[in-house]
Amino acid sequence: MDIDFKAILARYASRWRSTRHIEAHLRFPGMDFHEALIRVTYKRIFGAWPDLENPRTISEKMCWLKINDRRPINAVVTDKYRLRGYAEQHGLGHLMNGLHAVWDSAADVDFRALPDAYALKVTNGSAWNVIKAPGQVIDEAAVRKRLDLWMNTNMADNKGEWYYAASPARIIAEHYLDNGGGDIPDYKLFVFNGDVRIIQYCEGRYINFRSIFMDADWQPMPCTYANFTPYGPPPPRPAELDEMIELAQTLSQGFSLVRVDFYIHEGRLLLGELTLNPVGGYTHFTPDEWNHKIGDWLELPDKATLV
Incomplete structure (x- = not known):
């Protein structure tokens, strides 16, 4: 039996832990590793290489941001501990x-x-x-x-x-x-250039997960993530929705795209986390045209401003 010891070594060496990592190294030698990995991962998911010179879909634009927006603040807001300080700087420490x-x-x-x-x-x-x-x-x-x-x-x-x-x-x-039943729903507000355009309501995180996409007026959107089960009738509009939208706009200042997650626990509004690239930057909406429609909502910044 022939054994490819080089392949085995590569599989377990640093940054060579999967075929994606191997392909990223071999296909794009000399390129920043994470940029190469982003390109390869996108190709594995969508079946085509991302157009990062003229990005149009929401996932292409998120990939562009991952590659080009290397500001230190990104590491602060995505760290679940350092986010506390960021919220306090905005006078919102009580949300944690x-x-x-x-x-x-x-x-x-x-x-x-x-x-x-x-x-x-x-x-x-x-x-x-x-x-x-x-x-x-x-x-x-x-x-x-x-x-x-x-x-x-x-x-x-x-x-x-x-x-x-x-x-x-x-x-x-x-x-x-826990609001009962071992679960607590969450509200994920997608903020595009300062405007809340999508609210993803999720429940049953651990058992019977369900999710529905709403607009800022709490009306169901005609799209969802690919392979998601239809939610059914929309949930009641939360009384705290207007406050969530205002807070999300405050917390998203300076970011082209950020998802701000909230919980409502025993009548108290809580901040969950800030996410810069939902689903890691590889969101796949259905119907397919919504990948472009939502992409049109995101205006990418000039690279010179990302310092």
Whole structure:
């Protein structure tokens, strides 16, 4: 049996962990690694190379921003711990969920000092969360192992989101949020050049996930992410919607595109996170024409202003 030892070595060497990484290195030698990875990942998802000289679809434009917008503030707002300081600078620190503790390593996590229910999050990644519900029994050793794995994984090398590598890895413990049934809906406001154009309402995050796209007037949009199940009748308009829109516009100042996520917990409005590239920058809407329509809403900045 022939064994390609070079391929095996490449697979496990730094930044050569998948066929995407291998192709990025080999197809675009000398190019910034994350730019090469963005191009290859886009091709794998959409079946065509992105037009980054004249980007038109929303995903092409997000890829352009990932490559060209390297301002340090991007790493601040996408870090789940440093976001707290950013919110405070805007006088919005009261929107942040309660913080129990912050640690620099999985070994330092003090489970005995935490309440019965909490949320552990690795701050420089996406969906790196451990949620402990009330009364739930967890395997602390297994949780430490999972947290340690996440903290030693470079999320930037997944979809080319460089800013994840520009923030230190930390673990935070936040208050447990639940409006009943083990879940809490969230409201994801997409802000294009200062204007809220899309609100994605999500529920059933862990069981029976459902999502619907609404416009700023809380009217259902005739599009959704590809492969999403139709939501059905739209949910009731939240009383806090106007406040969410105003806050999202405040927090998005200086960004061409940002998604601002909110929760409503026991009548209190909370800020979840800021996301610069929803779905890592590879959103795929259906019907297909909406990829261009939504792309038209995003006006890209002059490269000279991204300093």
